[in-house]
Amino acid sequence: NDQTGLYSVFRNPWHTPLTIFIAVVGVIAIVALVTVAVLQNKPLIPKYKYGIVLDAGSSHTAMYIYEWPAEKDNNTGRVEQTHSCKVKGPGISSYASDPKKAGQSLQVCMKEAERFVPSERHEETPLYLGATAGMRLLNIENSTASDQVFQAVSESLQKSPFSFQGARILSGQEEGAFGWVTVNYLDDRLKQVCTTGALDLGGASTQISFVSDAFDGSESPNNSVNFRLYGNDYNLYTHSFLCYGKDQVLRMALSGPGSISDPCFHNGYSESKNYMTLYNSPCVSKRKPVSSPADFTHVGKGNFYQCQELVKSVFDFTQCKYTQCSFNGVYQPTLQGPFGAFSAYYFVMNFLNLTDTSVPLQSVKEALARYCSTPWETIKKQHPGIKLKYLAEYCFSGTYILTLLTEGYNFTSETFSKIRFIKQIKGSDAGWTLGYMLNLTNMIPAEAPDTPLLPHAGYVSVITVIALVLFLLFVLSLRPLWPRCSQKPQIV
Numbered sequence: 001n002d003q004t005g006l007y008s009v010f011r012n013p014w015h016t017p018l019t020i021f022i023a024v025v026g027v028i029a030i031v032a033l034v035t036v037a038v039l040q041n042k043p044l045i046p047k048y049k050y051g052i053v054l055d056a057g058s059s060h061t062a063m064y065i066y067e068w069p070a071e072k073d074n075n076t077g078r079v080e081q082t083h084s085c086k087v088k089g090p091g092i093s094s095y096a097s098d099p100k101k102a103g104q105s106l107q108v109c110m111k112e113a114e115r116f117v118p119s120e121r122h123e124e125t126p127l128y129l130g131a132t133a134g135m136r137l138l139n140i141e142n143s144t145a146s147d148q149v150f151q152a153v154s155e156s157l158q159k160s161p162f163s164f165q166g167a168r169i170l171s172g173q174e175e176g177a178f179g180w181v182t183v184n185y186l187d188d189r190l191k192q193v194c195t196t197g198a199l200d201l202g203g204a205s206t207q208i209s210f211v212s213d214a215f216d217g218s219e220s221p222n223n224s225v226n227f228r229l230y231g232n233d234y235n236l237y238t239h240s241f242l243c244y245g246k247d248q249v250l251r252m253a254l255s256g257p258g259s260i261s262d263p264c265f266h267n268g269y270s271e272s273k274n275y276m277t278l279y280n281s282p283c284v285s286k287r288k289p290v291s292s293p294a295d296f297t298h299v300g301k302g303n304f305y306q307c308q309e310l311v312k313s314v315f316d317f318t319q320c321k322y323t324q325c326s327f328n329g330v331y332q333p334t335l336q337g338p339f340g341a342f343s344a345y346y347f348v349m350n351f352l353n354l355t356d357t358s359v360p361l362q363s364v365k366e367a368l369a370r371y372c373s374t375p376w377e378t379i380k381k382q383h384p385g386i387k388l389k390y391l392a393e394y395c396f397s398g399t400y401i402l403t404l405l406t407e408g409y410n411f412t413s414e415t416f417s418k419i420r421f422i423k424q425i426k427g428s429d430a431g432w433t434l435g436y437m438l439n440l441t442n443m444i445p446a447e448a449p450d451t452p453l454l455p456h457a458g459y460v461s462v463i464t465v466i467a468l469v470l471f472l473l474f475v476l477s478l479r480p481l482w483p484r485c486s487q488k489p490q491i492v
């Protein structure tokens with residue numbers, strides 16, 4: 001019956017004002033922190049979102065599926081490529097005479113996408129198709145055929161369960177700019193001032209994009225793209241050279257004088273080819289001789305230095321109405337910063353084992369000269385598993401790449417070492433498609449998203465510490481003042 005000490009407190013612990021005060025403060029603090037934590041860092045079980053982009057290139061179409069945690073729409077660097085699918089057959093522009101087949105060619109990859117994207121996400125998943133230089137050239141040659149191909153492709157994609165957002169031709173400027181966005185997004189450079197330039201080599205066009213302090217866009221507004229991303233302003237220089245993808249340049253080189261005995265192809269290489277296929281492109285139709293036989297035999301001579309002279313003949317280095325140009329009278333500011341070179345830059349230099357740019361440029365040229373002088377029979381024996389069409393062209397393609405970079409873009413042995421030949425960055429392919437989707441889904445905010453005061457873990461640990469301290473204080477407040485030593489403790 002002792003009304004004092006532990007008994008009295010246990011019987012009615014709310015007796016002591018200290019206890020009540022601590023309990024109230026504790027509850028308020030925990031509720032407040034948990035509320036902020038939940039508001040700040042949404043549900044613990046992440047829901048994922050998806051996006052699909054089809055890259056309808058001149059030589060082939062590829063499908064990319066991107067995935068990101070739903071609540072991280074605006075955070076940098078959280079969108080990742082989760083799957084890719086190479087469409088069988090040529091690029092969609094090759095189906096000009098049978099447009100339906102362009103749509104049918106996409107079906108296999110679209111079925112694959114249905115398996116890779118969870119079905120409950122299908123209808124919310126945006127689906128885009130962007131076409132590049134192959135369709136630009138078809139549009140120049142025969143805009144009706146181009147429209148029919150897009151019609152067939154759109155009908156095919158509308159049948160998919162995804163949210164089809166349209167099929168269109170990208171401008172060269174978009175292709176260059178979005179390639180730059182992709183490289184810098186994946187490399188996490190969009191929160192920094194120093195960015196990476198982007199070099200993209202396709203079959204029908206090639207792009208160069210980079211930020212240059214010396215470039216404010218005034219001298220050549222068409223080459224200027226302004227971005228405000230994560231609170232940073234970027235004034236990007238970009239140019240797309242139509243007809244300077246490696247397939248079209250090969251046609252231009254072959255259509256030149258005396259191209260039949262070709263220094264860009266290995267000794268012993270001999271293939272009969274058809275002038276019709278060679279000249280059926282707006283890039284070479286002007287070079288078509290008035291009367292030419294239907295077929296010709298393409299014979300290899302295997303000489304890198306002569307090949308370099310032949311490749312240089314497709315560039316015009318004379319005309320430039322600006323303070324400085326790359327080639328064909330196109331303005332280009334002084335090169336600046338590191339560069340990522342992808343697509344065919346990578347396919348070719350990787351095959352030739354020349355992706356290590358710490359090797360002096362002169363040594364790269366000498367290695368390529370040795371490769372080009374290797375007889376065709378030896379080359380075939382050394383690379384039994386490589387597609388003959390690709391294998392025959394690596395000497396030409398490697399020579400074109402070195403000539404384009406050094407003579408065209410004015411890379412020196414010093415700036416050449418700042419190029420990285422890349423296929424992917426952190427598991428996502430380098431190319432325009434990711435940048436294109438990020439832009440269309442507004443996932444790159446102009447302003448930096450406000451970062452939470454504390455990361456999620458920070459909140460949890462703060463709550464835990466406060467809760468522990470308060471609990472300790474609470475327990476301590478329950479302990480009676482020292483019991484009178486005469487008292488026997490009451491068993492309650």
Ligand SMILES: O=P(O)(O)OP(=O)(O)OP(=O)(O)OC[C@H]1O[C@@H](n2cnc3c(O)ncnc32)[C@H](O)[C@@H]1O
Pocket residue numbers: 056057058059060091132133134201202203204205206245246247343344347348390
């Ligand atoms: O950008 P556009 O000009 O539209 O062309 P594309 O998008 O189709 O161009 P790609 O980068 O896909 O390929 C460019 C070139 O590289 C060739 N290519 C693709 N894969 C290759 C590989 O693994 N090895 C060698 N060459 C390859 C392809 O045939 C083209 O000639």
Ligand SMILES: [Ca+2]
Pocket residue numbers: 057058132201202203343
């Ligand atoms: Ca391309």
